[in-house]
Amino acid sequence: MTANARAHESIQLLASGVALGHYIPAVLVQGALLDRKLRAQLHVYEAGLSARKRAMLTKTRDRYQDDFRAAQIGQRLHGLLNADPLGPTATTWYGSRNPSVATFVVFSGQWAAVLAQSGIAPKRIVFVQIDIGQSPSWKQHEEAVDPLLQNGATAYQLSALDGSQRLVTVDHVSDIVQWPARERVIVVHGGGWALGPLDAAATAMAGRGWRIQKMLGSRAPSENTAEDIECYTIPGDWAPWKCPVGRPFPPLFAVGEYGGRQMVSDGQRHQLLKMMGKSCAVVCKPGGMSLAGSALTATPLLFLDPYGPHESENAAHWIAQGFGLPYMEWIARGSDPQDLVSMHRRLVAAVRKSVSLVDLIAERAGG
Numbered sequence: 001m002t003a004n005a006r007a008h009e010s011i012q013l014l015a016s017g018v019a020l021g022h023y024i025p026a027v028l029v030q031g032a033l034l035d036r037k038l039r040a041q042l043h044v045y046e047a048g049l050s051a052r053k054r055a056m057l058t059k060t061r062d063r064y065q066d067d068f069r070a071a072q073i074g075q076r077l078h079g080l081l082n083a084d085p086l087g088p089t090a091t092t093w094y095g096s097r098n099p100s101v102a103t104f105v106v107f108s109g110q111w112a113a114v115l116a117q118s119g120i121a122p123k124r125i126v127f128v129q130i131d132i133g134q135s136p137s138w139k140q141h142e143e144a145v146d147p148l149l150q151n152g153a154t155a156y157q158l159s160a161l162d163g164s165q166r167l168v169t170v171d172h173v174s175d176i177v178q179w180p181a182r183e184r185v186i187v188v189h190g191g192g193w194a195l196g197p198l199d200a201a202a203t204a205m206a207g208r209g210w211r212i213q214k215m216l217g218s219r220a221p222s223e224n225t226a227e228d229i230e231c232y233t234i235p236g237d238w239a240p241w242k243c244p245v246g247r248p249f250p251p252l253f254a255v256g257e258y259g260g261r262q263m264v265s266d267g268q269r270h271q272l273l274k275m276m277g278k279s280c281a282v283v284c285k286p287g288g289m290s291l292a293g294s295a296l297t298a299t300p301l302l303f304l305d306p307y308g309p310h311e312s313e314n315a316a317h318w319i320a321q322g323f324g325l326p327y328m329e330w331i332a333r334g335s336d337p338q339d340l341v342s343m344h345r346r347l348v349a350a351v352r353k354s355v356s357l358v359d360l361i362a363e364r365a366g367g
Contacts, residue, residue, distance in 0.1 A: 009102035016108030017240030112144035130288030133313030189215035286315035300343035
């Protein structure tokens with residue numbers, strides 16, 4: 001097939017909004033593919049679900065933000081929220097009857113059943129696993145994933161080491177903020193759903209000479225927030241499946257002293273990633289996107305408790321590479337900035353010889 005013919009084919013990026021780790025990487029990949037003049041369309045699984053099921057997702061998110069223990073238990077039931085089929089119309093649209101589609105890139109396991117039913121040739125499918133461990137969305141759809149892999153589908157694992165011991169990053173990194181230019185800031189967040197003991201984690205660093213930037217998700221800040229803690233929030237009604245065109249990222253607001261909110265980002269860019277890139281470290285649960293963001297910005301991670309077994313594997317992998325530490329261990333060691341410097345330098349070295357997921361996808365699609 002000629003290069004001109006390839007240019008008219010599209011790459012379908014199949015993401016999920018049930019966890020932002022299955023959504024944000026797809027948005028970043030789409031932007032990079034479009035920059036390469038390739039056609040790339042993004043689809044969010046939950047857009048095809050009923051309004052009732054989407055409301056259930058939002059209610060579950062709010063409950064998990066308030067009770068991390070419930071989240072740790074409930075993640076085992078994660079797949080039940082997405083049990084609705086998308087229906088024959090969607091299955092046909094994504095199927096082999098659409099010859100203009102060159103490649104389907106799957107960021108969440110829910111899509112595997114749709115692709116398996118649609119008759120798409122497996123060689124046109126690329127699976128991208130965001131976590132080092134197997135997350136619930138993949139584990140609960142193994143029966144659809146495995147036959148596709150056995151019959152020609154390709155799989156890549158973000159933030160892992162490839163056969164040449166190169167770190168797999170979302171894309172090439174050329175604008176890392178070097179350590180002397182970093183702000184004395186620590187970002188505290190709990191992933192897309194703002195899960196975990198964020199208040200306690202931020203308070204533990206208060207008064208130690210750091211400026212803390214705490215991501216609250218859609219929660220309101222606590223009443224007794226220390227002066228060196230900045231709070232940021234996203235609107236409670238924001239969801240990946242209803243983003244305005246051109247604004248695919250969560251809008252971010254800074255919370256003022258009396259609860260007022262000032263917009264920091266309208267969703268055109270990934271503001272949290274930008275903040276991470278200027279900071280000295282990120283305190284977070286070990287989600288897959290946290291690892292990806294750490295690599296993209298060469299920013300060390302200090303880990304809170306994991307959300308599930310797959311996140312435990314994420315933390316173990318990042319710690320083994322020298323890119324992160326358990327948060328409480330770092331606190332017990334005296335919260336030494338030199339630990340962060342060493343991790344940052346190891347990340348910079350790894351990123352310089354990394355392999356780009358976007359390159360792998362573009363090559364696979366013939367772009």
